[in-house]
Amino acid sequence: MPLITLPDGNSIDFPNKVTGLEVAEKISKSLSKQALIMSIDGELKDLFSIIEKDCSIKIFTSRDQEGLDAIRHDTTHIMAMAVQKIFPGTKLAIGPAIKDGFYYDFYREDPFTPKDLEKIEIAMKEIVEKDEITRREVWERDKTKDHYSKLGEKYKVELVDMIPEGNEVSIYYHGKWYDLCRGPHLLSTGKIGKHFKLTKVAGAYWRGDSNNEMLQRIYGTCWPSQKELDDYLKRIEEAEKRDHRKLGKEMDLFHFREESPGSVFWHEKGWKLFQKLVAYMRDRQNKAGYKEVNTPEILDRALWEKSGHWEKYGEHMYTSKTPDEKIFAIKPMNCPGHVQVFNQGLKSYRDLPLRISEFGKVHRYEPSGALHGLLRVRAFTQDDAHIFCTEDQITEECLIVTNLILDIYKDLGFENVILKYSDRPDLRVGDDNVWDKAEKALLDAVKASKLEYTINKGEGAFYGPKIEFVLRDAIGRDWQCGTLQVDLNLPGRLEASFVDSDGTKKVPVMLHRALFGSLERFIGILIENYAGKFPFWIAPLQVVVIPISEEFDAYAKEVNEKINNVGMNSEVDLKNHNLNYKIREHSLSKIPLLLICGKKEVDSNSVTIRRLDTNKQENMELNLFLKKFSALNKAPSN
């Protein structure tokens, strides 16, 4: 006699036990058609599950994330079914729904080829056609393990062992094929529709552990309608168009080459962009009380041993051997150098907080597979700084850093920032009461920002808690850039100290912080965020002056020179091409302003402005142009 409460608060009394589907039918015909899975008292269940007791129910359709996930989870089962049909003997590992799709990990000697994916897709469509009925069985643990060992499905055996004691071991059948699975699943294989696509094959370690064997992972995507599938594919395509590696080449910003994998060869325009960002950051930091320094790129191995980096990160460090056999390391971080600067001369509490900054180029030997354009390189420049302060100053310094970082992101067009706060890990150095203080200081700064944040328990560095600043770009992707970390370890290790007001020597607290993080990476993100169409003030080439014909070359040159003289970056295009050609060429290379010069302009000492992505023409007296646009040639907050 279950009394079933619906999400709207209404309830229905059923005379006998019912299935979820029957409840949906009772609510409405259309809901029963769209229903995919349900939750009973918050727990996800199959629609065919039988309800005997009073409960609250929620029915999910493809409009709910739960429903979408269920569709994708079913699709991956259907893929596995197809794979085992075409390639008998393929072993199954795991196959979850993920963001925008699903995957399944398989073990099989031979690799899956793109052609195989096509075959699998066809077989999947047949399974959907057949509309095989889903059935759930609960098996006894040992019987399940026994069953799967006999089949040689060793991953499934391991998976049974991972199911917590007390939980049911459930097997889902889709027709005759079955899989060990937590569920829930849709009523039949026809329910997923036909808007799916297998996208790629990739290697993946069993249980995500690189000590384990590598499995073959097939990724796919699945959507409730053709339109949503098309939209998704379109989104991927749009993201590809913004790819900074593609734009970097097209816009002549930088290149990479074999002789130095993971290191950037900056071209004139890319380097201009780089320098503009550095100049901007330098200005902001000078105003915020930072003291810029420069420390050696190559430092004796002994220092890295003392700092602890040698032991912990030695295998990712570049080293160099001198002719007399001394080992030096190429710095992977700037902090030890900054502590050494701090250590010069006796420091008093009156010197604190001391904010030491450096645009430090560091090298890290990243695994080859990790390299990715500008986003993951082996040589990069950090806008790094270390703030030496007393324990009492942590809170305020963290607040200042947080405000500075948010302000800077805003200037560069990122208003949407999320914070990730990570507190003490199990393995750590330092006293707990100092951790208490440090954690509170950081968390206060996080809260004061009034931004969305996540707390990552136990994810902090071994030497202190941290905040990571994640910005969301124009097409909704998240990028982790800035970081603020409290270091309770290094100052002590490298014997940093200051004389406190009571005359005793104390070890300062050190805050590590980077706002852009890596300049290289940040530029990659900027390129993708703006799709190469930079705001005027950071565009590496801001203006191209185009004479209508040779007759006006002299005037165009004069205009160009005047623009450069007031500090904007301008070029003049004197090539023997017609106006249409030049407009097309410079528009495609995303120059913010094109200035057209012909008879009219010469006569009136003016220029005709064509802005990127418009075809409007705006005539302006040259001196007014110079005045107006040099005023725009700086950061918004300036």
Place this chain on the structure above:
RNA sequence: GCCCUUGUAGCUCAGCUGGUAGAGCAAUUGAUUUGUAAUCAAUAGGUCCGCGGUUCGACUCCGUGCGGGGGCACCA
């Protein structure tokens, strides 16, 4: 680092099952002197990623190294 995939002119790419390479754009030269997204023509341009092997003969097949791409692992 691991799995899959890929490497042809400055760029984008074509080149069937082995007979030493081709297009478009860019470049150069000439003609044209152009008013808001490609003017016309000619010319030049390649150790087909490196090294080894199979073969009468390799850009094509095999092995290996390096680089790129997609994932996994890693990311102080």
